[in-house]
Amino acid sequence: MSKKVVILGAGLTGLSTAYHLQNGYTVPYSIYEKSGHIGGLACSRKIDGFVFDCDGHLLHFKTEYVKKLINKLLPGVLDVHQRNAWIYSRDVYTKYPFQANTFGLPAAIIKRCILGILKAKSRKKNRPEATLSDWLKEKFGKGITKYFMYPYNLKFWTVPPEQLIPDWTKDYVPLVGIREVINGAFSLKTKALGYNSRFWYPKRGGIDQIADAFTPRINNIKTQHKVTELDLKSKTVCFNNGKTAAFTHLVSTIPLVELKDIIVNKIPTKVKDAFYGLKYISIFNLNLGINREKVSDKHWIYYPEDKFSFFRLGFPMNFSDNVTPKGKSSVYVEVSYSDSKPLQGNGLEKKIHNDLIQAGILRPEDKIMTQQTNDIKYGYVLYDHNYKHNVKTIIDFLKQNNIYPAGRCGAWKYMSMEDAICEGKSVSELITNGG
Numbered sequence: 001m002s003k004k005v006v007i008l009g010a011g012l013t014g015l016s017t018a019y020h021l022q023n024g025y026t027v028p029y030s031i032y033e034k035s036g037h038i039g040g041l042a043c044s045r046k047i048d049g050f051v052f053d054c055d056g057h058l059l060h061f062k063t064e065y066v067k068k069l070i071n072k073l074l075p076g077v078l079d080v081h082q083r084n085a086w087i088y089s090r091d092v093y094t095k096y097p098f099q100a101n102t103f104g105l106p107a108a109i110i111k112r113c114i115l116g117i118l119k120a121k122s123r124k125k126n127r128p129e130a131t132l133s134d135w136l137k138e139k140f141g142k143g144i145t146k147y148f149m150y151p152y153n154l155k156f157w158t159v160p161p162e163q164l165i166p167d168w169t170k171d172y173v174p175l176v177g178i179r180e181v182i183n184g185a186f187s188l189k190t191k192a193l194g195y196n197s198r199f200w201y202p203k204r205g206g207i208d209q210i211a212d213a214f215t216p217r218i219n220n221i222k223t224q225h226k227v228t229e230l231d232l233k234s235k236t237v238c239f240n241n242g243k244t245a246a247f248t249h250l251v252s253t254i255p256l257v258e259l260k261d262i263i264v265n266k267i268p269t270k271v272k273d274a275f276y277g278l279k280y281i282s283i284f285n286l287n288l289g290i291n292r293e294k295v296s297d298k299h300w301i302y303y304p305e306d307k308f309s310f311f312r313l314g315f316p317m318n319f320s321d322n323v324t325p326k327g328k329s330s331v332y333v334e335v336s337y338s339d340s341k342p343l344q345g346n347g348l349e350k351k352i353h354n355d356l357i358q359a360g361i362l363r364p365e366d367k368i369m370t371q372q373t374n375d376i377k378y379g380y381v382l383y384d385h386n387y388k389h390n391v392k393t394i395i396d397f398l399k400q401n402n403i404y405p406a407g408r409c410g411a412w413k414y415m416s417m418e419d420a421i422c423e424g425k426s427v428s429e430l431i432t433n434g435g
């Protein structure tokens with residue numbers, strides 16, 4: 001039987017799947033997207049001369065493949081930047097990442113950070129760390145954990161690190177040696193560590209150009225098609241506009257947790273339980289246009305302390321000269337929330353504004369010229385202790401039915417834009433090579 005691929009969702013994973021099916025393998029496909037535009041999380045909006053992405057979206061390249069592909073699709077469009085990222089706590093700025101940059105903090109804290117990592121490194125390791133909390137102490141020692149890692153992770157994930165596993169850390173939390181910790185205790189001149197030590201951003205316009213660059217090379221994108229039913233037996237999907245589509249293979253990049261509500265067939269109890277066990281945190285993103293130049297000279301800043309409502313701020317005008325009107329600034333504010341720590345509804349924007357003044361970013365006389373919000377329901381999947389079991393149970397079941405969950409929400413994993421593009425390539429290869 002000849003293959004017919006249906007792709008649900010036109011974010012970067014869906015677009016990359018289509019691109020690779022069309023440009024490598026010529027397998028017939030259609031993409032269906034619920035909204036009126038493509039790009040998913042990697043979208044941008046232009047308002048009053050400000051370009052706002054859906055929260056901060058910077059490109060990092062781990063693979064030559066994606067770097068080459070993006071440069072082919074968008075020749076000369078991206079600029080590369082050396083990260084200028086900081087942490088603000090105890091009224092002091094320290095360079096990111098904290099574990100290699102305690103310079104500026106009180107001497108007693110620096111001492112505890114150094115002694116802590118020395119002790120951790122000299123300890124014999126018997127077994128892998130079961131919780132994120134154990135992992136942090138094992139890798140960084142008690143000082144670094146106490147003064148940054150624990151409070152920041154608690155604030156970001158909204159649940160104590162004891163309830164989480166460290167499986168997502170490999171690509172995102174750089175490890176350090178003693179030499180780096182000691183250098184960074186005495187000087188600001190330290191080695192740039194981690195996956196995001198450099199980043200790429202368009203010279204003009206927003207991050208949506210990446211998704212847009214795929215479209216001329218792809219056919220059959222149908223927007224305003226929200227999938228509402230999935231029949232595993234007849235291999236058909238139905239949309240909210242009454243249309244249907246049949247498939248031999250279905251690539252689903254829509255949130256994994258939502259499949260339980262649209263599968264019309266009876267699903268085994270253990271799979272149902274696994275679906276109900278999936279957890280996530282949401283991100284409330286407030287984008288602000290400010291009537292003053294350079295409210296900060298930094299790219300982004302982490303805020304581990306609870307007195308600030310946000311866990312991070314970023315400054316798009318420092319990624320590109322062309323995302324704010326001349327002489328103005330923009331800030332993206334990120335607040336995480338979940339069932340464990342609901343969003344403070346009324347008055348949140350006022351609190352954010354006050355906190356921006358408290359943090360020394362805004363002045364009381366600054367004017368907010370424009371603002372835009374993105375309430376991102378599935379911000380980050382929560383790596384709790386049932387995560388691996390639940391995701392495996394669901395994905396095994398779906399694959400038996402020729403459903404290929406892919407992407408950040410689709411495959412339910414911590415993923416970058418580059419990872420999403422790679423994921424599209426992998427899934428297209430899997431399907432083409434006999435999947």
Ligand SMILES: Cc1cc2nc3c(=O)[nH]c(=O)nc-3n(C[C@H](O)[C@H](O)[C@H](O)COP(=O)(O)OP(=O)(O)OC[C@H]3O[C@@H](n4cnc5c(N)ncnc54)[C@H](O)[C@@H]3O)c2cc1C
Nearest residue numbers: 009011012013034040041057058226227407408415416417
């Ligand atoms: C707050 C935040 C900040 C981030 N920052 C960065 C960063 O700085 N750098 C980086 O590289 N990555 C970043 N990422 C990750 C990056 O955005 C994602 O990895 C990537 O965009 C995921 O693409 P995707 O196609 O898998 O998912 P999505 O972009 O979520 O696409 C899924 C698509 O499915 C559609 N859809 C949903 N339900 C249905 C339905 N029922 N029917 C039809 N269509 C449906 C959606 O509308 C959407 O278009 C960030 C993510 C978040 C949440």
